Amino acid sequence: MKPIQYKDKTFTSYQQAADFIGITKTGFAKRYRKYEAGEYDLNDLFYDGNYHLTHLIYYKNQKFSSHAEAAKFIGITSVSFNRRYKKYLRSEISLENLFKKPKYTIYPMPDWHGKIFNSKKEAASYLGISQNTFTQRLRRYYNGDYTLDDIFASDPLELQKKHSKTMAITYNGHTFETQREACQYLGISQSAFSARYHKYLSGELPIDELFRRQKH
Incomplete structure (x- = not known):
């Protein structure tokens, strides 16, 4: 996609914009096609109304008014929380399960010498390694075993030899x-x-x- 500005931010990829709104990359791509066709304006393109809770939710003395707030509290994405919330509204899961912490840990993507990657998949593709391998490197970085340059090492053999x-x-x-x-x-x-x-x-x-x- 062409770079696009919204609220003093510049977006250069579907994933970057989707993460900002709290929707999937595919969902944003569909919106963007309508935006290019003139069916959506800029506010429609970045509308996040679908992810506001219709009612306030209280959990353990905490008040949540949006999916983003609740997702951040739990440690998951807004998209994941939205899926849970739909099940909660249908009484398929309890309030406890709605706010259940994930078993996995989300590791933020670090910048590397000014280069920004919007996803692990994008970084792995750039390095020519699998996403699983990149995730393992990221985990070792946050555990203190790898340096930032180790994460983005282009030669897996040298990295293995080093450690x-x-x-x-x-x-x-x-x-x-x-x-x-x-x-x-x-x-x-x-x-x-x-x-x-x-x-x-x-x-x-x-x-x-x-x-x-x-x-x-």
Whole structure:
């Protein structure tokens, strides 16, 4: 789609606009076609009235007047809450199930050197990896195991090598098969050696610094 402005925001993709409104990408694409055909104006295109609750909902001393509020409280998307709400109105689920927390964790998409991805699928496609692989990287990033550049690494083999606990490296005639062996040789913790090893693999640290003994 062509870039379009609404309320001081610029939207460059269906997904970005859909997330802003709280509808599906397909739903926004249908609206956009009507907008281009002159059937919808800009306010129609970005109308979010379908996602306002017809009645206030109270849950555990909290008051919710929109799907977006309730969805944010639960930790799900507005679209997901809308599906639940329809079931709730038909008495298919209870109030507790309407506000049930998801078993999965939603990880926000970080910006990468100024590049913004609107979805995990878009980022995975850009990197040429599966969405499942990208999700695993994202989870490890938020767990503190990966850096931002690790998430967007273009070479999966190098990334695996960087974070592998095994290695085969020779220094001063001694071959170390694992990081643990190197740690014992140097008398430092594995986390300390791992930090050095990552820098060594990225070319930031020479091998002499990798095997530098701590001064006591």
